[in-house]
Amino acid sequence: MDKKTSAGGNDGLGQVEKIATNAYSSLGFKPFKAWLYAYFHPHKAYGNEKKNANFGSSVSTLAYIGLVNAIIAIVVMALVLVLAMPIIGVPLTVLGAVTLLVAYPIASVIFGLIASLVYFIVAKVLGGTGGIWQQTYGMALVSGGVVLMILPFNILQIVPLIGGIFGLAGLAVALYGIVSQYRMIRAVHSLSQLRAIIVLLVPLVLIVAFVIFVIGAASIAALGAYGASLPMQ
Numbered sequence: 001m002d003k004k005t006s007a008g009g010n011d012g013l014g015q016v017e018k019i020a021t022n023a024y025s026s027l028g029f030k031p032f033k034a035w036l037y038a039y040f041h042p043h044k045a046y047g048n049e050k051k052n053a054n055f056g057s058s059v060s061t062l063a064y065i066g067l068v069n070a071i072i073a074i075v076v077m078a079l080v081l082v083l084a085m086p087i088i089g090v091p092l093t094v095l096g097a098v099t100l101l102v103a104y105p106i107a108s109v110i111f112g113l114i115a116s117l118v119y120f121i122v123a124k125v126l127g128g129t130g131g132i133w134q135q136t137y138g139m140a141l142v143s144g145g146v147v148l149m150i151l152p153f154n155i156l157q158i159v160p161l162i163g164g165i166f167g168l169a170g171l172a173v174a175l176y177g178i179v180s181q182y183r184m185i186r187a188v189h190s191l192s193q194l195r196a197i198i199v200l201l202v203p204l205v206l207i208v209a210f211v212i213f214v215i216g217a218a219s220i221a222a223l224g225a226y227g228a229s230l231p232m233q
Contacts, residue, residue: 013040024148031064032148038138039145039176042183046138050188053137058116059109061140066108068147070100072154079158112140118203119185126199128189138184146177 017040024032038045074097116136120128123135130138153170157163178200186196 020149031061031144035141035144035148037145038141038184039149039180042138042142042180043187045141046134046184046187049137049141050134053131053134055133058133058136058140059113061137061144062109062112063105065112065140065144065147066105067101068144068151069108070104072147072151073100073104075155076158079155112136112143115203116140118206119199122202123185123189123191123199126191126195128185128191128195128199130188130190135185135188138188139181142177142180142184145180146174149173149177 017036021033021036024036034045034049038049077097113136116132116139119139120132120135123130128135150170150173153166153173156166157170159166182196182200185191185199186193189196189199191199
């Protein structure tokens with residue numbers, strides 16, 4: 001990989017990649033570089049990393065992503081704590097931080113594997129050729145890149161008055177991550193553009209449908225309970 005390729009060229013996006021890669025490389029955690037490369041170059045990243053795709057690498061990557069998300073949440077909590085200074089809430093915040101450090105990696109692995117299985121089933125139905133761990137690892141790498149790229153915006157969005165601007169910037173980063181996941185699915189399963197889009201959208205549609213079902217069922221149950229509580233005429 002030459003310098004120009006790793007930096008994504010000389011365009012604006014390439015400069016963003018270069019800045020992000022240099023910043024995270026200074027932390028000394030090697031997977032960060034692979035995550036960012038997958039975010040900006042999904043197809044090439046898959047070619048470089050597919051030999052490392054297995055159950056262990058997939059689970060460890062998902063766990064690391066959960067850990068990073070936990071650290072982000074803790075930093076945000078700490079900043080809010082400093083700004084709001086709720087002294088009585090300090091012990092609870094410390095307990096919450098410990099809970100996040102344990103719960104986030106576990107939840108990340110569980111939900112990551114379930115989501116990947118759904119993607120894999122849809123991809124296979126549509127003629128996908130990749131393996132389950134190739135797909136899981138590839139998509140996890142892209143997800144890691146999304147987490148790193150969105151990290152500063154997640155923290156800065158708590159800044160009063162201008163936080164919304166950073167929130168919108170974070171949304172743009174997440175949307176680009178969806179495009180990168182689409183490209184990773186194509187790389188892993190050798191699918192056409194339309195079939196890769198379907199693979200990406202079907203799980204999202206299922207999730208939205210499930211959420212609507214749960215909300216609807218809860219609303220019906222609440223209305224039923226309210227009706228049962230009314231006095232009989």
